[in-house]
Amino acid sequence: MAEVVLNxxxxxxxxxxxxxxxxxxxxxxxxxxxxxxSGCGKTTTxxxxxxxxxxxxxxxxxxxxxxxxxxxxxxxIAMVFQNYALYPNKTVFKNxxxxxxxxxxxxxxxxxxxxxxxxxxxxxHLLERKPRELSGGQQQRVxxxxxxxxxxxxxxxxxxxxxxxxxxRVQMRTELKRFHQDLQATVVYVTHDQLExxxxxxxxxxxxxxFLQQYDSPKNVFDNPVNMFVASFVGSPAMSLxxxxxxxxxxxVALRSPEGWQLPLSAANARKALTSTTAKVVLGARHSTVKLxxxxxxxxxxxxxxxxxxxxxxxxxQVFLGASVVIVSLDPSVIVEPDQKVWIxxxxxxxxxxxxxxxxxxxxx
Amino acid sequence: MSTQTATPPPRFGPAIPRKRSKKRIxxxxxxxxxxxxxxxxxxxxxxxxxxxxxxxxxxxxxQYPPQWWPxxxxxxxxxxxxxxxxxxxQEFLQYFWNSFYVSILSTILGVAVAVPAAYAFxxxxxxxxxxxxxxxxxxxxxxxxxxxxxxxxxxxxxGLVNTHGSLILTYLTFGLPLSIWLxxxxxxxxxxxLEQAARIDGATRFQAFFYIVMPLSSPxxxxxxxxxxIMAWNEYVYALTFMNSKDKLTLPVGLQRFFAEYATNWPxxxxxxxxxxxxxxxxxxxxxKYFVRALTEGAVKS
Numbered sequence: 001m002a003e004v005v006l007n008x009x010x011x012x013x014x015x016x017x018x019x020x021x022x023x024x025x026x027x028x029x030x031x032x033x034x035x036x037x038s039g040c041g042k043t044t045t046x047x048x049x050x051x052x053x054x055x056x057x058x059x060x061x062x063x064x065x066x067x068x069x070x071x072x073x074x075x076x077i078a079m080v081f082q083n084y085a086l087y088p089n090k091t092v093f094k095n096x097x098x099x100x101x102x103x104x105x106x107x108x109x110x111x112x113x114x115x116x117x118x119x120x121x122x123x124x125h126l127l128e129r130k131p132r133e134l135s136g137g138q139q140q141r142v143x144x145x146x147x148x149x150x151x152x153x154x155x156x157x158x159x160x161x162x163x164x165x166x167x168x169r170v171q172m173r174t175e176l177k178r179f180h181q182d183l184q185a186t187v188v189y190v191t192h193d194q195l196e197x198x199x200x201x202x203x204x205x206x207x208x209x210x211f212l213q214q215y216d217s218p219k220n221v222f223d224n225p226v227n228m229f230v231a232s233f234v235g236s237p238a239m240s241l242x243x244x245x246x247x248x249x250x251x252x253v254a255l256r257s258p259e260g261w262q263l264p265l266s267a268a269n270a271r272k273a274l275t276s277t278t279a280k281v282v283l284g285a286r287h288s289t290v291k292l293x294x295x296x297x298x299x300x301x302x303x304x305x306x307x308x309x310x311x312x313x314x315x316x317x318q319v320f321l322g323a324s325v326v327i328v329s330l331d332p333s334v335i336v337e338p339d340q341k342v343w344i345x346x347x348x349x350x351x352x353x354x355x356x357x358x359x360x361x362x363x364x365x
Numbered sequence: 366m367s368t369q370t371a372t373p374p375p376r377f378g379p380a381i382p383r384k385r386s387k388k389r390i391x392x393x394x395x396x397x398x399x400x401x402x403x404x405x406x407x408x409x410x411x412x413x414x415x416x417x418x419x420x421x422x423x424x425x426x427x428q429y430p431p432q433w434w435p436x437x438x439x440x441x442x443x444x445x446x447x448x449x450x451x452x453x454x455q456e457f458l459q460y461f462w463n464s465f466y467v468s469i470l471s472t473i474l475g476v477a478v479a480v481p482a483a484y485a486f487x488x489x490x491x492x493x494x495x496x497x498x499x500x501x502x503x504x505x506x507x508x509x510x511x512x513x514x515x516x517x518x519x520x521x522x523x524g525l526v527n528t529h530g531s532l533i534l535t536y537l538t539f540g541l542p543l544s545i546w547l548x549x550x551x552x553x554x555x556x557x558x559l560e561q562a563a564r565i566d567g568a569t570r571f572q573a574f575f576y577i578v579m580p581l582s583s584p585x586x587x588x589x590x591x592x593x594x595i596m597a598w599n600e601y602v603y604a605l606t607f608m609n610s611k612d613k614l615t616l617p618v619g620l621q622r623f624f625a626e627y628a629t630n631w632p633x634x635x636x637x638x639x640x641x642x643x644x645x646x647x648x649x650x651x652x653x654k655y656f657v658r659a660l661t662e663g664a665v666k667s
Contacts, residue, residue: 047561050561050565052561052564052565071564071569072561072564072565073564073565073566073567073568073569075565077565078565078566079561079562079565081558081561081562082558083556083558085556085558085559085561085562087559087562087563087577088559088581089580089581098563098566098576099566099567102563102566102567102568102572103567146562146566150566156565
């Protein structure tokens with residue numbers, strides 16, 4: 001196993017930056033998820049690490065080697081693809097054996113390694129089958145086996161679970177995590193599903209528009225998003241964002257909505273809000289930190305219920321505060337109706353404030 | 366989410382919808398069969414008549430009303446054509462060999478050029494790619510005869526007139542465009558991730574192509590090979606124009622000249638035609654499953 005270091009990596013297509021000066025270090029044995037919406041550059045970044053496409057600039061180290069100009073075959077990596085990319089004309093055994101054959105191992109070595117990998121993944125009974133005779137989950141295991149069989153320095157995974165049905169995806173997620181724990185493997189994992197990233201990764205790298213937005217542990221990314229994009233991307237349902245305006249009354253600071261209601265800020269939040277480059281400030285709140293009142297109480301702001309979505313153990317309620325939507329989670333025993341007038345209470349210790357112009361999180365000066 | 370809709374309730378099984386659909390399209394199915402039967406007769410009858418005639422004597426072949434079935438079956442025509450001991454047989458076998466030689470070489474060369482060309486068109490983005498790809502088709506937009514004179518002059522200038530090289534070159538210009546287009550469709554449908562996986566697994570770019578992509582595209586390669594072979598095998602106009610010495614003629618031209626020298630020997634001509642069609646039929650029979658796979662797989666995304 002080895003660490004992976006990206007230093008100012010750039011990939012351009014014509015004038016478009018697919019990957020824009022991305023730097024990050026994946027420590028030895030770490031599970032890092034590259035996460036972001038489609039087209040954010042995460043798969044391109046993975047392909048750059050794999051060497052499948054050429055970099056436009058920057059350096060990539062795997063272990064102690066600079067791999068910029070190395071062919072994929074010389075980088076000592078293994079990759080699991082979204083569509084598994086199993087060789088359709090080869091049996092499972094031959095699929096697993098192919099990387100070893102390419103490395104000119106002896107026949108007996110190949111057989112021993114294939115069998116042991118097959119045993120680990122519980123696919124021994126499938127070795128003589130062709131990929132098309134396997135279920136999605138089995139193909140997934142074979143793809144993993146082909147990566148595993150060679151004991152590479154780094155595992156690269158490109159949305160390996162997204163072709164599975166929901167139930168199997170959850171199951172394979174657990175297995176992948178277990179697999180990483182047992183092997184202490186360095187894994188770079190691409191996904192558009194922030195839940196996969198949060199549940200499996202030691203660290204997540206949130207990307208958007210070719211830029212690395214934030215690179216931190218899932219908990220830190222969740223608790224302290226650096227900007228509005230990360231705030232709205234990580235977490236499900238997404239963090240509610242309400243654009244407001246800072247107003248001061250002597251020493252008191254409040255946020256005023258276009259509708260006219262005001263939300264007084266605590267001292268700590270007031271200091272943050274005043275660092276904004278303009279008067280525009282966006283308030284962010286996770287559904288679990290927002291309370292819903294059916295009667296007006298001090299410190300609340302008025303809204304109207306838009307939809308009520310029961311999921312069984314939690315009911316999500318979307319509330320319109322003027323033009324912006326706030327999602328509130330309720331106990332299913334609380335009965336509310338669409339179009340009902342309600343009052344929202346934000347937890348001053350848990351709200352996030354963003355600069356309305358730069359979209360960056362505001363920190364106390 | 367998808368688990369809710371993934372599997373239909375198993376109780377009813379597939380039997381009910383299938384039965385119903387069979388009933389509904391029954392009428393159309395019979396109409397379709399009728400049309401197919403007609404087409405079969407239309408294509409098979411001339412061949413049947415060719416074989417029947419080839420088994421008759423010259424006298425029997427010219428009778429009116431015709432003998433629907435030869436009263437006296439004779440293999441004399443075939444024996445004469447295939448025995449190297451008489452003049453007729455020698456000439457025929459020479460033509461046969463010429464045709465075979467020209468067709469095989471244009472096939473092998475065609476595949477050798479079309480495979481890398483199609484692969485490059487499918488996988489690589491390079492300046493002028495689109496232009497080149499469509500200009501490949503330019504040749505096929507015009508009837509072959511249009512190019513007869515220019516190509517003849519070109520061959521004369523190259524000193525290739527009356528050599529098999531001129532025919533092979535010409536047949537390549539006919540066959541390559543379609544071969545490239547057909548194969549490109551094939552390579553487009555082979556996921557690029559397969560090659561990427563192979564390259565990560567330790568293969569060079571060429572090894573990835575050779576070990577992974579080539580075997581997957583073999584139906585396409587076989588289909589283009591058959592196509593190129595048949596086209597070269599049957600070609601007449603260019604062979605007639607470019608070849609002038611008797612020992613270099615290919616079968617289509619040879620047959621015509623050969624039988625025009627004598628009063629037209631219909632049974633002999635039919636026997637020769639039958640022998641000429643054997644390689645094509647055999648090719649199809651042996652490789653038809655690849656051919657069908659190539660034409661369907663190339664067209665439909667899997």
